Structure formats: C-alpha cells, structure tokens
Amino acid sequence: MSHSGTAPMASAEPLLTVAGMEVVYRGRRVWPWKTVGRVRAVSDLSFTIGRGETFALVGESGSGKSTVARAVQGLVPVRSGQVLFEGRDVTRPIGRRDSLVKKRMQIVFQNPDASLNPRHSVATIIGRPLAVFHNLSGAERRSRTSDLLADAQLDEGYLRRMPGQLSGGERQRVAIARALAAEPELLLCDEILSALDVSVQASIIELLHKLQRERSLAYLFISHDLSVVRWLAHRVAVLFAGALCETGPVDRVFQPPYHPYTESLLMAVPLLAGVRRPLPSPAAEAEPERINQIGCLYAHRCPRRIPGICDSVAPPVQRLGAGHEIRCHVPIGELAAGQRDLTVRITSDTPPTRPADCIEQT
Amino acid sequence: MSTQAENESKPVIRVAGLSVEYWTHRRWVEVVSGVELSIGPREILGLAGESGCGKSTVAYALLGERRPGSRIRSGNILFEGRDLLRLGDPELRKIRGARIGFVPQNPTASLTPSMSCGAQIVEVLAFHGAARGGEAKAAALDLMGQVGLPDAAATFVKYPHQLSGGQQQRVVIAMALACRPALIVLDEPTTGLDVTTQWRILRLLSELRDRFQTALLYVSHDLGALAEICDRIAVMYAGKIVEVAPTAELFKAPRHPYSRGLLASVPRIDSPPERRLALRGTLKREDMPAGCRFAPRCDFAEQACREREPLLGLAGEAHHVACRRWRELAARPDLGRESLDGAHVA
Numbered sequence: 001m002s003h004s005g006t007a008p009m010a011s012a013e014p015l016l017t018v019a020g021m022e023v024v025y026r027g028r029r030v031w032p033w034k035t036v037g038r039v040r041a042v043s044d045l046s047f048t049i050g051r052g053e054t055f056a057l058v059g060e061s062g063s064g065k066s067t068v069a070r071a072v073q074g075l076v077p078v079r080s081g082q083v084l085f086e087g088r089d090v091t092r093p094i095g096r097r098d099s100l101v102k103k104r105m106q107i108v109f110q111n112p113d114a115s116l117n118p119r120h121s122v123a124t125i126i127g128r129p130l131a132v133f134h135n136l137s138g139a140e141r142r143s144r145t146s147d148l149l150a151d152a153q154l155d156e157g158y159l160r161r162m163p164g165q166l167s168g169g170e171r172q173r174v175a176i177a178r179a180l181a182a183e184p185e186l187l188l189c190d191e192i193l194s195a196l197d198v199s200v201q202a203s204i205i206e207l208l209h210k211l212q213r214e215r216s217l218a219y220l221f222i223s224h225d226l227s228v229v230r231w232l233a234h235r236v237a238v239l240f241a242g243a244l245c246e247t248g249p250v251d252r253v254f255q256p257p258y259h260p261y262t263e264s265l266l267m268a269v270p271l272l273a274g275v276r277r278p279l280p281s282p283a284a285e286a287e288p289e290r291i292n293q294i295g296c297l298y299a300h301r302c303p304r305r306i307p308g309i310c311d312s313v314a315p316p317v318q319r320l321g322a323g324h325e326i327r328c329h330v331p332i333g334e335l336a337a338g339q340r341d342l343t344v345r346i347t348s349d350t351p352p353t354r355p356a357d358c359i360e361q362t
Numbered sequence: 363m364s365t366q367a368e369n370e371s372k373p374v375i376r377v378a379g380l381s382v383e384y385w386t387h388r389r390w391v392e393v394v395s396g397v398e399l400s401i402g403p404r405e406i407l408g409l410a411g412e413s414g415c416g417k418s419t420v421a422y423a424l425l426g427e428r429r430p431g432s433r434i435r436s437g438n439i440l441f442e443g444r445d446l447l448r449l450g451d452p453e454l455r456k457i458r459g460a461r462i463g464f465v466p467q468n469p470t471a472s473l474t475p476s477m478s479c480g481a482q483i484v485e486v487l488a489f490h491g492a493a494r495g496g497e498a499k500a501a502a503l504d505l506m507g508q509v510g511l512p513d514a515a516a517t518f519v520k521y522p523h524q525l526s527g528g529q530q531q532r533v534v535i536a537m538a539l540a541c542r543p544a545l546i547v548l549d550e551p552t553t554g555l556d557v558t559t560q561w562r563i564l565r566l567l568s569e570l571r572d573r574f575q576t577a578l579l580y581v582s583h584d585l586g587a588l589a590e591i592c593d594r595i596a597v598m599y600a601g602k603i604v605e606v607a608p609t610a611e612l613f614k615a616p617r618h619p620y621s622r623g624l625l626a627s628v629p630r631i632d633s634p635p636e637r638r639l640a641l642r643g644t645l646k647r648e649d650m651p652a653g654c655r656f657a658p659r660c661d662f663a664e665q666a667c668r669e670r671e672p673l674l675g676l677a678g679e680a681h682h683v684a685c686r687r688w689r690e691l692a693a694r695p696d697l698g699r700e701s702l703d704g705a706h707v708a
Binding site: 168199201227230264267268271272343 | 527624640641
C-alpha cells in the first residue's frame with residue numbers, strides 16, 4: 001500500500017513552497033512592561049509539496065504542526081518567511097487572498113463538531129462552497145452535492161440531516177466533502193483522524209488515497225500517529241517546539257539513522273505484538289517545560305546531548321541524500337550506532353543495525 | 363495454605379448477566395446485553411470496542427454508577443461479597459474511591475480547578491477516613507512521588523491548570539490509588555495525550571499494578587495501548603462481549619470476524635494496512651438482527667447467523683468467542699473479504 005518512492009515530483013515547480021516561516025503568538029500584555037503567553041510557535045521552517053504528493057508533519061502537541069497549517073491557510077499571521085502557491089506569494093491573511101487561491105487550497109480541521117455549523121443541514125454546508133466558488137445553484141448544485149457525499153461514502157439520505165444527527169466519523173466525512181466541493185489541489189488535513197474509531201479511520205484513509213489517485217490531490221497531512229503517516233505520506237517532517245528536526249522520504253526518516261527526537265517518537269509507537277519495548281532514557285522522560293532558545297531546542301530532553309555544544313550552538317543540517325536531512329550536532333555515524341529499526345517487530349535475536357549499512361553515500 | 367491459594371484465584375470482581383438500557387427516542391434501548399466478566403487479582407483486563415459499543419457503560423456499572431437516562435435491567439456485580447447493583451448510594455460512596463478507584467478520560471475535567479492538586483488527594487484520604495492532617499499530607503506527597511510527579515512538594519501546591527495533561531493524569535491516578543483499592547477502573551485514560559506521554563502513563567500503570575497489587579479494568583478503543591499493558595482483552599460489539607482472550611493470543615489468533623476486522627483496521631507501523639481484512643460499515647443499532655449482531659457487517663454471515671444468537675464458547679485456553687463459524691475461519695486465517703464458499707462480497 002505504501003507508495004513511497006513513487007512520489008510524483010515530475011513537474012519542476014512545487015505546488016506549495018514554505019520558505020523560512022516564522023510564526024509568533026504575541027501573547028497578552030498584562031502590564032505595559034509585561035507580556036504573558038508570548039510563544040515562538042514556528043521558527044525557520046521550509047518545505048515544499050509537489051502536485052499529488054502527501055507531505056506529513058509529525059510531532060507532539062505543542063510542536064507547532066497545527067500552527068503551520070493555519071499559517072499556510074492564512075488563519076494566523078506569518079511573522080517572517082514566505083508561503084508560495086504555484087510560485088505566487090500568498091503570504092497574507094486569508095481575507096486578502098484572491099478567491100482562486102482560496103478555492104484551490106482547502107483545510108479540514110481536527111474537530112468536526114466545532115467546524116460544522118450546527119444549525120445548517122448537510123446540504124447547506126456542502127452547497128455553500130459550490131455557490132461561492134463555482135456559482136452553482138438549483139438542481140445543478142443539488143446534484144453536485146450528492147456526488148460529493150457519494151465521494152465521501154455517504155448516501156443522499158444525509159442531505160437533510162443536521163450535524164447533531166451524525167456520528168463523529170460521518171461529521172468528519174461531511175467536513176471533507178465540504179473541502180472537496182471547492183475542487184482544491186491542496187488539502188490541509190489537521191489531525192483529521194484523531195477523533196475517530198479505527199474502522200472509520202481506515203475508510204477515511206482509503207478515501208484520501210482514492211481522491212489522490214483520481215484527482216492527484218496533494219495533502220499536507222498533520223498527525224501525531226506515525227503508523228498512519230508511514231503508509232499514507234510520501235515525505236515527512238518531524239517538528240519539535242516549532243523547529244524542524246528531520247525531514248525526508250518516509251522510508252528514510254523512519255529508518256536509522258534518526259534524529260534523537262524521531263527515535264523517541266518511534267519508540268513510543270505501540271507495536272501490536274505484545275512485546276515490551278525498552279525503557280526510554282531518563283532525559284526523554286522530562287516534561288517539556290524549559291526549552292533552550294539558543295542551541296538545539298531538543299537539547300534538554302536529548303539522551304545524546306553533547307555538553308557545551310548542543311545547548312549553545314544551533315544544530316547544523318546534515319544531508320544524507322534523497323532529500324533526507326537531520327538537524328543535529330551528533331555526527332550521522334554516531335547517531336546510527338546503537339539505533340535500530342523501530343518499525344519492525346523486536347525479537348530477542350534482532351541484531352542492532354550496523355551504522356555502515358544505513359549511511360547513504362551521496 | 364489452601365485458603366490463600368483460593369484467594370489467589372478468586373476474582374476481584376465478577377460481572378454476571380449485566381444488561382443496561384438507555385431511554386432514547388421515547389423507548390428503552392438495550393445498550394449492554396448480558397455481559398459476563400471477571401477480573402482476577404492483579405490482573406489488567408482490557409475492554410475494547412468502537413464508540414457506542416457500550417464499553418464505558420460497563421465501566422460505570424462497575425462503580426455502581428448509573429449514567430443519566432439509564433437503568434440496569436438485570437445482572438449482578440459481585441465485589442468483596444456484595445452485589446454493587448443492590449447497594450444504596452451511602453454504601454456505594456464508601457466503596458467508590460476507597461475500594462474501587464476511577465480514572466476518567468479527561469483529567470482537566472475531572473480535577474477541581476480551584477483546589478491545589480495536593481489538597482485534592484488529601485480530600486480523598488480524609489473522605490474515606492484513611493488519613494488526616496499531617497499524616498494525610500505525608501501520604502499524598504508519597505503518592506505523588508509514586509506516580510512519578512517531579513518535585514512532589516512543589517506540585518502539591520500547584521493548581522491543575524499549571525500542570526501538563528500527562529501530569530494531571532498522574533494526579534488523578536494518585537487520587538485513584540490513595541486508599542489502596544482492590545480495583546481501578548480506567549475509562550480511556552490516555553486518549554488525548556501525546557504518544558510519548560501515553561507510553562509513560564502505560565508504563566506507570568503496569569508498575570503500579572505490581573507495587574500496589576491492584577487489579578485494573580482498562581477501557582479503550584486504542585488497541586495499541588491495550589496491547590501494551592493488558593493481560594487479557596475483552597472485545598465488545600453492540601453491547602455484547604464477542605471475544606475474550608489473553609492479549610498475545612488475541613493479537614496472534616483473533617477468532618471473531620469483528621476482532622479480526624478491528625485488528626486489521628489498526629494502522630501499524632510494522633506492516634502495511636490490510637484493506638482486505640478491514641471492517642466495513644459502521645455500528646448501526648437500527649438494523650440489528652435477531653441473531654448475531656455483527657452479521658450485517660460480517661463477510662462470513664450466513665442465514666443461520668442472522669437467526670440464532672451465538673453464545674460465548676471456548677476456543678482455546680482462556681479464549682472465548684461468540685461466533686458460529688470460528689472453527690472454519692481459524693482454518694483459513696488469510697481469508698479476506700470473500701465469503702467462505704468463494705463468492706466475492708463487494
């Protein structure tokens with residue numbers, strides 16, 4: 001099912017380019033000299049998404065992944081950096097974007113309870129973008145609405161229902177159908193599966209696959225579930241505290257050598273085999289409270305921290321070929337030593353991966 | 363000696379024939395039907411199923427709690443020689459929090475926002491007369507250390523909003539443990555927490571089970587989490603238990619078509635998804651047949667399945683399954699979305 005490696009990167013120009021994005025939540029000024037809640041949510045983030053490609057952002061809550069989707073969509077202000085859509089600069093609030101850009105870039109939020117108007121019927125909810133972006137009305141709009149519902153595997157009986165009469169999975173499908181109504185080329189999916197049962201998750205993943213095959217839709221797929229990302233995404237970026245730790249094709253990022261943070265995320269993924277995994281290092285147990293803003297942001301939790309360097313100098317980018325990059329002071333060979341493939345079931349006789357096997361010569 | 367051995371094997375709690383109804387659409391709808399469960403000493407039993415299958419209703423029943431708009435139609439829950447369903451509120455209050463602890467899904471909603479975390483643990487101890495004053499404070503500090511809260515003295519005076527979600531859940535676990543209960547009921551305790559935090563909480567729970575000799579009922583739709591800590595898992599579908607098995611056995615050889623579908627639907631990092639085996643459709647209580655409730659979604663259902671209700675039968679050591687055709691399925695574990703006689707089902 002994995003389509004890694006077959007990522008359609010043919011067209012030279014990426015669909016979406018994010019360059020050096022920085023987003024700062026300004027916080028609240030409680031006194032003239034004191035501000036509370038000021039947070040740099042995203043710092044110096046760059047990535048591209050090609051047509052028909054799935055690019056995933058992973059990280060813990062608070063890592064800034066939802067902020068990235070909101071900033072791309074123009075829902076939160078970008079402090080510096082650029083968002084380019086097909087080479088055009090669209091770095092401005094959504095209200096000041098032209099309707100063609102709005103039409104071609106749609107977002108689906110995590111919580112369909114909050115993103116669907118409870119007083120509008122499903123027909124009204126899906127019909128709205130059809131009227132706004134495609135000037136459809138009457139019978140034409142009705143038939144298009146039913147088509148979209150069918151795409152989301154819901155029958156026409158749902159048209160007259162209200163969001164309150166739907167289950168969580170059905171609501172999320174309606175939210176996806178609404179986003180598709182505009183006929184976007186890029187769909188921003190912000191944790192769209194996290195509130196759903198596994199059976200519903202599986203059918204929505206299947207729907208996303210189908211739409212990508214048929215319309216070569218591109219996805220910015222934000223998720224904390226690495227198991228979903230592994231089989232859905234072509235490329236992935238790992239964020240910690242708003243900064244990029246590692247990026248590259250999924251198969252490369254999920255194989256050693258890893259960034260120490262990627263390793264800790266992968267280690268926490270449950271394997272359904274009833275095997276107990278090794279304990280995390282005590283450093284990784286630390287709750288994310290203090291974050292060093294000078295050196296590597298992950299330094300205070302990193303089990304491989306190099307004293308004197310990691311907490312004072314920003315980590316360099318180490319390129320491993322095929323677009324795989326790790327931002328870490330620890331040399332790749334040292335990272336690879338002792339890291340093992342965490343995406344295979346651990347048995348007592350699995351030997352640790354030898355570093356020589358996994359360093360890409362470029 | 364023999365009495366001790368008897369105590370060892372005697373279940374902490376035994377649920378028999380539990381049926382619960384809810385008042386919806388102007389009639390009583392049965393949400394839990396004839397559930398049988400028992401949890402042994404120090405055992406972690408998982409209760410799995412999709413939303414709406416009745417697993418939380420069972421969890422609340424174990425606390426002798428009736429959720430609003432619900433009534434118990436039949437059954438009994440034997441705990442320490444008494445039937446929890448026949449007890450009045452004053453007696454239940456003495457059991458809840460003291461003998462049976464509870465950890466709900468959302469720690470932010472279950473902690474009092476205007477009381478410091480330490481005071482909330484002290485309150486539990488004082489309410490059940492376990493400790494008072496300085497003694498209670500010392501006990502609370504000790505508990506906070508036991509659940510892995512950093513710097514117990516500092517956390518004691520903090521308010522819930524000053525803690526992260528994982529730490530809040532640790533405070534709730536400390537409250538559940540405070541009176542050394544025989545059983546703790548956990549309703550989706552790690553849903554909404556980060557994967558890394560979830561992992562730490564799961565590890566903590568299995569450590570605490572050993573340290574406090576407590577039995578756990580762990581209710582979750584997250585099979586990954588259940589696989590991590592449970593000794594046995596019961597799978598519920600539409601208010602009935604369809605399969606119970608030791609964890610490793612369930613993941614290796616699920617026998618009920620629903621369990622098979624559920625397991626195949628879980629995204630796994632170590633193998634690509636198997637759409638062929640995954641579940642189709644959703645749980646709809648409106649079109650429930652007289653026979654097996656899973657029949658409308660089952661790829662292997664026959665006429666007989668829709669007519670006669672399957673009962674839980676033995677399918678291995680400590681492995682029970684409620685399916686007429688489990689033997690045929692067991693013989694062909696790779697069978698997918700095709701019926702047994704080869705005809706393809708769309």
